[in-house]
Amino acid sequence: MVTIAVIAPGAMGSAVAALLHGNGARILTVLAGRSAATIARARDAGMEGVDEADLAGADFVLSIVPPAEATALATRLAPILAAAARKPVYVDCNALNVATKRGVAGVIAQTGAPFIDAAIIGAPPRPGGKGPRIYVSGDDLASSVALRELGLDIRPVEGGVGAAAALKMSYAGINKGLTALAAAMVLAAGRAGAAEALHAELAESEPELLARFARVLPDMVPKAYRWVAEMDEIAGFLEGDDGGRLMFDGAGRLYARLAAEGDGDEIARLRAFAAAAERP
Amino acid sequence: MVTIAVIAPGAMGSAVAALLHGNGARILTVLAGRSAATIARARDAGMEGVDEADLAGADFVLSIVPPAEATALATRLAPILAAAARKPVYVDCNALNVATKRGVAGVIAQTGAPFIDAAIIGAPPRPGGKGPRIYVSGDDLASSVALRELGLDIRPVEGGVGAAAALKMSYAGINKGLTALAAAMVLAAGRAGAAEALHAELAESEPELLARFARVLPDMVPKAYRWVAEMDEIAGFLEGDDGGRLMFDGAGRLYARLAAEGDGDEIARLRAFAAAAERP
Known part of the structure; x- marks a missing residue:
């Protein structure tokens, strides 16, 4: 039986874990300090809570955490991996530049464990549904066949460590950058009393964008806090392109404001625009 | 016969003039100091070159200039309008915040001439084709019926002077902001060797966006220089939204860089991405 550590049991981590578990893998995770809701979600996904020290016994460690925590997790696990006689493959799945x-x-290389740069594109897998694409790059891809056999849509990308990350940054930059643009312009149109006119013009000349906004604006609200760090990563990815960097500095600041707002007036206006867009 | 001054005879101005002229209007413009190509284009559109002082004899003055020139044009024409016994309706069609x-x-109000805030959304009219929407707002809309009768797709927007401008800013922010995002991310993916992988992923999960990029990226190249000032206007429109402002400061800087590059390496890479996207 293949044993896979999945850290952490968030929305994506637990859904990937459930898929792997359903296909016969044993799934480890760390539940110390987590909320009751997270612990319940992890159990539902077939994840076993263990001590961090026990993760070294897994065949794979999948790091699926908010971008700002990815380096800290690797650094915390490094001594455990370094001490292990048989090293797990460390798969960093995070949206990092x-x-x-x-x-x-580099942190993982010092432990002697193999490393895979992975990038998850698409929504978490749902029971019976199609999972996200998981792009992988690096020199240690041979072992990723085992993950494919466990039901993940593994897709190798040429170019070594950093290639999957670059794909994720550019794809997420387009998607989440567009959502930020839509939020900024819908709110600004609203402040100027032009939200209805914008809606009507989009319905006529850009119906596909309007349908997209109806979907992504409400979907963004609970994720905005997480996207702040991802916008920072994308800005870092655009090093050397001052204009592009500024765009994502701005998107990060916008998401931070919306996240801090909770269920305030701006969120209500975005939801109203989306709801109007869904009407025929 | 309705007489309409159209300033200036650029791509949009001359196309609008040709439509109005074809539907029976007399079209005035100012050709002093313009290139031979512009003069030829104006003549083809049925535009008569006159002195600025003679524009006051028109029924309408349509200002269709780069955003950075709109205020200067109004200021320059103000004394002429103030001196006129019968005032033309001044229609500012520019992408201004x-x-x-x-x-x-405010400049026009001091001359006593009626004022219409207009916003052009869509490509210039082509012979026999559908023209752009021309949204109009303000207190002096009654006269715009004459423009509709001459074939313009005039659409009143409630909210007074500034409402049409706000619609244009928010619509252009979405469209031209998205093009800037696409350019930044395609170039960054290319620098990291991931352009092909990005292309393949978009073809699978975002075919509509990919088709759009194939169209808008090459189309943007000759216009980037003009869009710099428009991004400034949109950033100004986002006053109070620091994140949104930064996004358009960045988009403006990106367009300025691409405009300065002429036919360099980055432009070639954008064209190559677009060409690949058009292949089945």
Whole structure:
């Protein structure tokens, strides 16, 4: 039986774990200090809570955490991996810029464990549904066949460690950057009393974008806090492109404001725009 | 016969003039100091070159200039309008933020001429084709019926002077902001060797966006220089939204860099990505 440590049991981590568990893998995770809701979600996904020291017994360690925590997790696990006689393959699945991803790879390299740069694109897998694409790059891809056999949609990308990260950054930059643009412009149109006119014009000339906004604006609200760090990573990925960097500095600041707002007036206006867009 | 001054005979101005002329209007413009190509384009559109002082004899003055020139044009024409016994309706059609548009309205108000805030959304009209939407707002809309009868797709927006401008800013922010995002991310993916992987992922999960990029990236290249000032206007429109402002400061800086690059390496890479996207 393949044993896979999945850290942490968030929305994506637990859904990936449930898929792997359903296909016969044993799933370890760490539950110390987690909320009752998270512990329940982990149990539902077939995840076993163990001490961090016991993660070294797994065949794979999948790091699926908020971007700002990825380097800290690798650093915390490094002594455990270094001490292990048989090393798990460390798979960093996080939305990190190329430099950050290479930094994580460097931390893991010192432990002697194989490393895979992975990037998850798409929504968490649902029972019976199609899972996200998991792009992988690096020199240690041979073992990823085992993950594919366990039901993950594994797709190798050429270019070594950093290639999967670059793909994720550029794809997420387009998607989450567009959502930030939509939020900024819908709110600004609303402040100027032009939200209805914007809606009507989009319905006529950009129906696909309007349908997208109806979907992604409400979907963004609970994730905005998480996207702040991801916007920072994308800005870092754009090193050397001052204009592009500024765009993502701005998107990060916008998401931070919306996250801090909770269920305030701006969120209500975004939801109202989306709801109007869904009407035929 | 309705007489309409159209300033200036650029791509949009001359196309609008040709439509109006074809539907029976007399079209005036100012050709002093313009290139031979512009003069030829104006003549083809049925535009008559006159002195600025003679524009006051028109029924309408349509200002269709780069955003950075809109206030200067109004200021230059103000004494001529103030001196006219019968005032033309001044229609500012430019992509200006609400504050700038109100500033132009203030300049014109002092001359006693009626003022319409107009916003052009869509490509220039082509012979036999559908023209752009021309949204209009303000207190002097009654006269715009004459423009509709001459074939313009005039659409009133409630909210007074600034409402049409706000619609244009928010719509252009989405469209041209998205093009800037696409350019930044395609170039960054290319620098990291991930352009092909990005292309493949978009083809699978975002075919509509990919098709759009294939169209808008090459289309943007000759316009990037003009969009720099428009990004400034949109940033100004986002006053009070620091994150949104930064996004458009960044987009403006990106367009300025691409405009300065001429036909360099980055432009070639954007064209190559677009060309690959058009292949089946």
